[in-house]
Amino acid sequence: MRHAHTVAQVRAAEEASPDLASGVLMQRAARGLAHAVIDLLGGAYGRRVVLLVGSGDNGGDALYAGAYLARRGALVDAWLLSERAHPGGLAALRAAGGRTVASAARADVVVDGIVGIGGRPGLRREAVAACRALGVRVGADEHARPLVVSVDLPSGLDADTGRVEGSHVMADLTVTFGTEKVAHLVDPAAAACGTVHLVDIGLDLPAAAVEALQQADVATLLPVPEGADHKYTRGVVGVRAGSATYPGAARLCVAGAASGLVGMVRFRAVDGDEDTARRVVAARPEVVTNAGRVQAWVVGSGGGDRAADALAEAVGDGVPVVVDADALAAVDGPLAVPAVLTPHAGELAQLLGMERAEVEADQLSAVRRAADRFGAVVLLKGRRTLVAEPAGRVRVNTTGTPWLATAGAGDVLAGLIGSLLAAGLDPFDAASVGCWLHGAAATAASAGGPLTASAVADALSAAVRRVLPTP
Ligand SMILES: NC(=O)C1=CN([C@@H]2O[C@H](COP(=O)(O)OP(=O)(O)OC[C@H]3O[C@@H](n4cnc5c(N)ncnc54)[C@H](OP(=O)(O)O)[C@@H]3O)[C@@H](O)[C@H]2O)[C@@H](O)CC1
Numbered sequence: 497m498r499h500a501h502t503v504a505q506v507r508a509a510e511e512a513s514p515d516l517a518s519g520v521l522m523q524r525a526a527r528g529l530a531h532a533v534i535d536l537l538g539g540a541y542g543r544r545v546v547l548l549v550g551s552g553d554n555g556g557d558a559l560y561a562g563a564y565l566a567r568r569g570a571l572v573d574a575w576l577l578s579e580r581a582h583p584g585g586l587a588a589l590r591a592a593g594g595r596t597v598a599s600a601a602r603a604d605v606v607v608d609g610i611v612g613i614g615g616r617p618g619l620r621r622e623a624v625a626a627c628r629a630l631g632v633r634v635g636a637d638e639h640a641r642p643l644v645v646s647v648d649l650p651s652g653l654d655a656d657t658g659r660v661e662g663s664h665v666m667a668d669l670t671v672t673f674g675t676e677k678v679a680h681l682v683d684p685a686a687a688a689c690g691t692v693h694l695v696d697i698g699l700d701l702p703a704a705a706v707e708a709l710q711q712a713d714v715a716t717l718l719p720v721p722e723g724a725d726h727k728y729t730r731g732v733v734g735v736r737a738g739s740a741t742y743p744g745a746a747r748l749c750v751a752g753a754a755s756g757l758v759g760m761v762r763f764r765a766v767d768g769d770e771d772t773a774r775r776v777v778a779a780r781p782e783v784v785t786n787a788g789r790v791q792a793w794v795v796g797s798g799g800g801d802r803a804a805d806a807l808a809e810a811v812g813d814g815v816p817v818v819v820d821a822d823a824l825a826a827v828d829g830p831l832a833v834p835a836v837l838t839p840h841a842g843e844l845a846q847l848l849g850m851e852r853a854e855v856e857a858d859q860l861s862a863v864r865r866a867a868d869r870f871g872a873v874v875l876l877k878g879r880r881t882l883v884a885e886p887a888g889r890v891r892v893n894t895t896g897t898p899w900l901a902t903a904g905a906g907d908v909l910a911g912l913i914g915s916l917l918a919a920g921l922d923p924f925d926a927a928s929v930g931c932w933l934h935g936a937a938a939t940a941a942s943a944g945g946p947l948t949a950s951a952v953a954d955a956l957s958a959a960v961r962r963v964l965p966t967p
Pocket residue numbers: 510516521522523525526550551552553554555557578610611612613614615616617618619620623647648649652673697
């Protein structure tokens with residue numbers, strides 16, 4: 497599991513550490529930072545390193561790391577952006593042969609120690625000027641020249657929210673300490689961090705504010721059949737998706753549900769269209785279309801306003817429900833059953849009565865607000881899909897590829913989450929495991945190239961297999 501803590505949690509853990517006062521925490525941080533820079537550059541000797549140094553301990557980390565690199569033969573210049581700079585770090589850099597400069601033009605790597613978790617969002621004028629002089633990106637529209645390594649987090653980001661306010665550094669690599677921060681996992685801030693490398697400095701931390709499942713976590717959570725299981729004990733998922741107008745949505749949602757994680761899939765079109773059902777069975781003969789018990793429903797796209805009736809019928813069965821696409825418009829308050837709502841930013845904006853741009857700018861608070869208001873697990877789709885539950889836990893999904901932004905991918909995801917619910921996972925686990933597997937399947941199927949929703953569905957079983965221990 498990856499964990500992200502808030503600044504207040506990190507500060508409390510630092511205060512409680514016996515190694516804070518002696519400066520040992522900072523030495524661990526600086527050494528980890530220096531090693532990450534050496535790994536990135538493939539060595540230290542002869543490399544040109546420019547440190548951008550602000551007034552706090554973030555700059556101190558950069559200066560101590562610079563001293564370490566200088567001792568290994570790097571040419572290290574520190575550009576001090578404030579009249580104050582960490583005195584111990586500065587002395588160490590000078591003793592190691594590093595210099596202070598008031599301008600710089602060329603670097604193999606720029607180490608961004610302008611500001612860390614003690615900063616306010618945005619960059620000051622002199623920091624922007626220094627970044628521009630070195631070719632460091634401070635927005636999305638410029639081309640970086642040197643590699644940029646940010647200390648703890650790209651300067652100018654807000655550590656705790658995932659929001660972006662004002663200018664900020666765009667990093668290739670972010671080296672953080674003790675634990676990740678919310679900005680490392682949650683978009684749009686996470687998109688500015690590049691690769692995130694965590695250095696353990698020995699902090700004792702409480703439960704995380706935000707977490708991200710890793711393969712080992714998914715392996716533990718996956719429902720695996722045992723000897724005495726039969727198709728009914730493994731769970732039956734019911735799919736209400738597609739219609740005479742949108743038969744494709746039915747096929748894709750069923751394909752997501754029928755990845756082999758449940759014993760059976762029952763299907764009915766949102767509008768009850770028999771022809772859609774015949775086509776689904778023609779494509780997947782294992783799907784049944786007669787009425788019967790299910791352990792979870794998926795009510796999804798197709799059918800427009802008929803989706804409201806389909807949702808009411810599903811809720812009437814008293815089993816957990818995945819509410820996707822057209823069915824989301826029928827949700828105006830908490831449902832009578834455990835539910836997973838799967839909106840994209842536009843749909844979440846409608847659910848909350850906000851603008852889409854507001855949701856995209858502050859994804860974490862929007863998804864938390866929706867989970868609280870609807871008393872349900874809410875999954876906000878995006879590059880970094882967020883899953884929130886009413887009690888406050890949040891997971892971020894880190895699998896997937898930009899090629900996954902394709903029509904029908906959401907239908908596959910809804911079906912997959914429904915199958916995990918029917919197999920017995922609770923809504924929070926079903927939603928977060930579902931989007932992890934969906935992203936992993938997409939990455940494998942894409943192999944760096946174009947992708948269709950059908951290809952994602954076809955790759956699901958193999959994605960599940962890769963997670964399971966080898967028999
Ligand atoms: N404690 C420990 O043991 C460890 C700490 N660690 C490290 O310490 C870092 C936190 O250090 P910190 O608390 O000194 O805050 P930090 O982020 O360096 O700067 C705050 C100062 O910057 C200024 N400033 C504010 N906003 C600004 C802006 N937008 N743009 C520019 N400047 C701005 C403002 O000062 P001002 O200039 O306004 O007087 C403020 O006082 C943390 O991220 C990690 O790297 C690691 O070594 C692990 C062990």
